[in-house]
Amino acid sequence: MSQNPETSGDKIVELTSLIETAKILNSSLDSSFIINHIMLASMGKLAISRTAAVIRKDLSAVEGQERLTKIEKRLTISDSTVSELFSLDLEVPVEPIHLHHPLASKLSDAGVNWIFSLRTSHRLVGYLLVGKKLIGGSLVPSEIEFVLTLCNLAAAAIENASVFEQYKESNLQLQRSVQELQTLFELSKEFSQLIDEPRAIRTLEFAIMGQTGSRRFAICLIQDSKAHLAVNRIPGIEQIELKALCPLDQALRVQDMGKLLEQRPDDFDSEKVRYVLSLLENVDVEVLVPLHLQGGVAGLLALGERASHAGYSDSEINFLSSLCNLAGMAINNARLFQESLAKQRLEEELNLAHAIQEKLLPREMPEVSGCTVSAFHTPSKQVGGDYFDVIKINDTTICAAIADVSGKGFPAALLMANLQSAFRALIGTGMALDEIMEQLNDIVYENTDFDRFITMFAMAYNHMTRTIIYVNAGHNYPFLFKKEGGVQRLDCGGILLGVMPNTKYEMGHEQVSGGEMLYMFTDGVNEALNSEGSQFSDERLGEVLAQNSNRRADEVLEVVRQDIASFVKDAPQSDDITQLCLKFS
Amino acid sequence: MNDFKVLTRDSGNAVVMELHGFLDAHTAPDLEKTFSDLIGKGKYKIVVNFNGLSYISSAGLGVFMAYIDEVRNNSGDIKLTNMQQKVFNVFDLLGFPYLYEIYKDQDEALKKFSDK
Numbered sequence: 001m002s003q004n005p006e007t008s009g010d011k012i013v014e015l016t017s018l019i020e021t022a023k024i025l026n027s028s029l030d031s032s033f034i035i036n037h038i039m040l041a042s043m044g045k046l047a048i049s050r051t052a053a054v055i056r057k058d059l060s061a062v063e064g065q066e067r068l069t070k071i072e073k074r075l076t077i078s079d080s081t082v083s084e085l086f087s088l089d090l091e092v093p094v095e096p097i098h099l100h101h102p103l104a105s106k107l108s109d110a111g112v113n114w115i116f117s118l119r120t121s122h123r124l125v126g127y128l129l130v131g132k133k134l135i136g137g138s139l140v141p142s143e144i145e146f147v148l149t150l151c152n153l154a155a156a157a158i159e160n161a162s163v164f165e166q167y168k169e170s171n172l173q174l175q176r177s178v179q180e181l182q183t184l185f186e187l188s189k190e191f192s193q194l195i196d197e198p199r200a201i202r203t204l205e206f207a208i209m210g211q212t213g214s215r216r217f218a219i220c221l222i223q224d225s226k227a228h229l230a231v232n233r234i235p236g237i238e239q240i241e242l243k244a245l246c247p248l249d250q251a252l253r254v255q256d257m258g259k260l261l262e263q264r265p266d267d268f269d270s271e272k273v274r275y276v277l278s279l280l281e282n283v284d285v286e287v288l289v290p291l292h293l294q295g296g297v298a299g300l301l302a303l304g305e306r307a308s309h310a311g312y313s314d315s316e317i318n319f320l321s322s323l324c325n326l327a328g329m330a331i332n333n334a335r336l337f338q339e340s341l342a343k344q345r346l347e348e349e350l351n352l353a354h355a356i357q358e359k360l361l362p363r364e365m366p367e368v369s370g371c372t373v374s375a376f377h378t379p380s381k382q383v384g385g386d387y388f389d390v391i392k393i394n395d396t397t398i399c400a401a402i403a404d405v406s407g408k409g410f411p412a413a414l415l416m417a418n419l420q421s422a423f424r425a426l427i428g429t430g431m432a433l434d435e436i437m438e439q440l441n442d443i444v445y446e447n448t449d450f451d452r453f454i455t456m457f458a459m460a461y462n463h464m465t466r467t468i469i470y471v472n473a474g475h476n477y478p479f480l481f482k483k484e485g486g487v488q489r490l491d492c493g494g495i496l497l498g499v500m501p502n503t504k505y506e507m508g509h510e511q512v513s514g515g516e517m518l519y520m521f522t523d524g525v526n527e528a529l530n531s532e533g534s535q536f537s538d539e540r541l542g543e544v545l546a547q548n549s550n551r552r553a554d555e556v557l558e559v560v561r562q563d564i565a566s567f568v569k570d571a572p573q574s575d576d577i578t579q580l581c582l583k584f585s
Numbered sequence: 586m587n588d589f590k591v592l593t594r595d596s597g598n599a600v601v602m603e604l605h606g607f608l609d610a611h612t613a614p615d616l617e618k619t620f621s622d623l624i625g626k627g628k629y630k631i632v633v634n635f636n637g638l639s640y641i642s643s644a645g646l647g648v649f650m651a652y653i654d655e656v657r658n659n660s661g662d663i664k665l666t667n668m669q670q671k672v673f674n675v676f677d678l679l680g681f682p683y684l685y686e687i688y689k690d691q692d693e694a695l696k697k698f699s700d701k
Binding site: 176182190202206207209307 | 614617648653678679683
C-alpha cells in the first residue's frame with residue numbers, strides 16, 4: 001500500500017485544524033460566532049472569497065416558532081431563496097446545477113458554487129453556501145469533505161447553543177412570570193386596603209408602567225353612565241369616544257377587534273366601533289383591556305406603543321387583564337365606601353333635623369283658667385310635616401293650632417319651621433285669626449312651589465265670654481262635643497294655605513260650656529293604615545270619641561291612641577300622628 | 586409593615602435622591618410625592634442613589650416611569666446609581682436599562698450632568 005507523503009502531510013494539517021475548530025466551536029454558545037468561524041475557516045483554507053450562511057434556531061419551546069439568522073460575506077441571498085432552500089431539505093452537499101429546481105439558476109446567478117447543509121441527527125440547522133475558489137474551478141472531493149466536516153461540527157455546536165438559548169429564554173420568561181405574580185399578589189393586598197378611588201387608579205398606573213414599561217396609556221371609567229378619562233397619557237385620545245368600546249369583556253389587541261365585531265354583532269354598535277378603532281390606530285393604541293365594575297364592564301384601559309416598540313405578548317395581556325380586574329374591584333370598593341359614607345352623613349343630618357323639629361313643638365301645656373289642654377304627637381320615622389302649637393295669650397285666653405305640611409322629609413320640615421315662626425310672630429301682634437290666616441297663606445304661597453301646601457286649623461278660646469273663634473284652612477274638621485250629646489265639625493274658614501294668593505278666610509264662632517270638648521287631629525289619625533291597607537277612618541274616630549267624650553283630655557288622647565294601635569296592629573306607622581284636645585270646665 | 590425613606594439633597598446643578606428600605610405599591614406614594622415636589626421646584630436633573638434600597642416591586646418601578654417624560658422634556662434626566670444586585674435584576678428583567686441610564690456610582694452620574 002503506497003502513500004503519497006504530501007497528501008498525508010496535508011491530512012495531518014487538516015486534522016489539526018479540524019480539532020482546533022471543534023474545540024473553539026464547542027466552547028462557544030453563540031451561534032453567530034460559530035457559523036462565522038466556519039465561514040472564515042473554509043474561506044481561508046480553500047481560498048474562497050464569497051460565502052453566505054443561514055441558520056435556523058428552534059425556539060419552539062419558548063415562542064412556538066423558529067428564528068432565522070443570515071450572515072453574508074460578499075454573497076447575497078434573498079430571504080425568499082432562503083425559505084425555498086429550507087423547504088428543499090437538502091441532505092448532501094450539492095452544486096446548484098444538480099438541484100433540478102427553479103432555485104438552481106437563482107443560486108448560480110448569485111454566485112453560489114456549492115450548497116452544504118448543516119445537520120444534526122434530528123434536524124436541519126442551516127445551510128452554508130460557498131462561491132467559487134479564487135483561483136477558479138470547483139471544489140475537489142477532499143475539499144468538499146473538509147467543509148462537510150466543518151459543517152457537521154458547526155451543526156452540533158449550533159444545536160448546543162440553541163438549546164442553551166432556549167433554556168436562557170425560558171428562564172427569563174419564568175422570572176417574568178414570577179415577577180408578574182408577585183406584582184399581582186402585592187397589588188391585591190394593596191388594593192384591598194384602599195378606599196380612595198384616585199389612589200387606586202394611581203396604583204394601577206404605577207403597576208402598568210412598572211411591569212410593562214409603557215408610558216402611553218389611558219384609562220376611561222364610566223360612572224352614572226358618563227365616561228371620563230381618569231388617566232390620559234396618550235395625546236389626542238380625549239377626542240375619542242371610548243365608551244363605544246365598553247361592552248368589551250376581554251382584553252385584546254386592537255387589530256383583533258374586527259374579528260370580535262363579526263362574531264358578536266349584537267353587542268356593539270359596529271359602525272361606531274369601527275370608526276373609534278380607526279381613530280385609536282391613529283394614536284397608536286395597541287391593546288384594549290376592560291375594567292369590570294359592579295358586575296358589568298365600566299371602564300377601559302387603552303395601551304399605546306411602548307418606547308422600545310416591542311409589541312405586547314399574550315402573557316403580558318393576560319397579566320394586564322388580571323391587574324385591571326383587581327383595580328376594578330378596588331375602585332368598586334372605594335365607590336361603595338364613599339356611598340355609604342354619604343348615606344351615613346345624610347342619616348346623621350336627618351336625625352339632627354328630626355330632633356330640632358321635635359323641639360319646635362310645645363312640650364308642656366300652658367295653664368289657663370277654664371280649660372285643660374292635652375297634646376299627643378308621634379312622629380313617623382322620617383322628618384315629617386305635622387305641626388301643632390298651644391299659646392297662652394293671657395290668663396283667660398288660649399290659642400291652639402294644628403297643621404299638616406304636604407310631603408315629608410327636609411322640604412316639609414323646613415316649611416313647618418317656617419310656618420311655626422310666622423304663626424308665633426303673627427299671634428304676638430294681636431291680629432285677628434282670619435287676618436293671621438290670610439297672612440300665613442300669602443307667606444306660604446310666596447315661599448313654596450304650587451305643589452306644596454299646608455292644611456291648618458287655628459282657634460282661640462276666651463274663658464270670659466266662653467267662646468271659641470276659629471279658622472279652618474282646609475284641615476280635617478275638628479270635633480266639638482256638646483254637652484247635650486251632639487257633635488259639631490268645625491269647617492268654617494277657607495282653602496288650604498299656599499295654593500292661591502290674596503285669599504279671604506271666614507272666622508267661625510262657637511259658644512261652649514263646661515264639660516264640652518274640642519278634639520283636633522292630623523290625617524295620621526284617621527288615615528292610619530292596617531296591614532290590609534284599610535284606614536282607621538273618620539267614622540271610627542268619631543265613634544271612639546263619642547264614647548269617651550266625658551273623660552279627661554289626656555285620657556281621651558290615650559284611648560284614641562290605643563284604639564289606633566289595636567287597629568293597625570304591627571303595620572308600620574306611615575305618617576306623623578298628632579292629636580290635640582281641649583276640655584272646657 | 587416595611588419602611589421606606591427618601592432623602593434629597595442638592596449636589597451642584599443636580600439633586601441626589603437617596604432611597605432606603607422597601608419600595609412597593611404601598612410606599613410608592615412617598616416617592617411620588619418627592620418627585621412631584623422636585624419637579625414643582627423646577628429641578629429636573631435627578632440622580633437616584635439606590636444604595637439603601639433593599640427591595641423594589643413593579644409598582645415602585647412605575648413611579649420612575651411616571652415622571653421621566655416631564656423631566657426629559659425639560660432637558661433633565663433621571664439617572665439611577667448604586668443598585669444592589671437584587672434590585673438591578675428587577676430593572677433588568679423588566680427591560681428598564683433600555684429606558685434609563687444606570688451607573689455603578691453616584692459621582693459618575695453627577696459628572697454626566699455637570700459635563701453638559
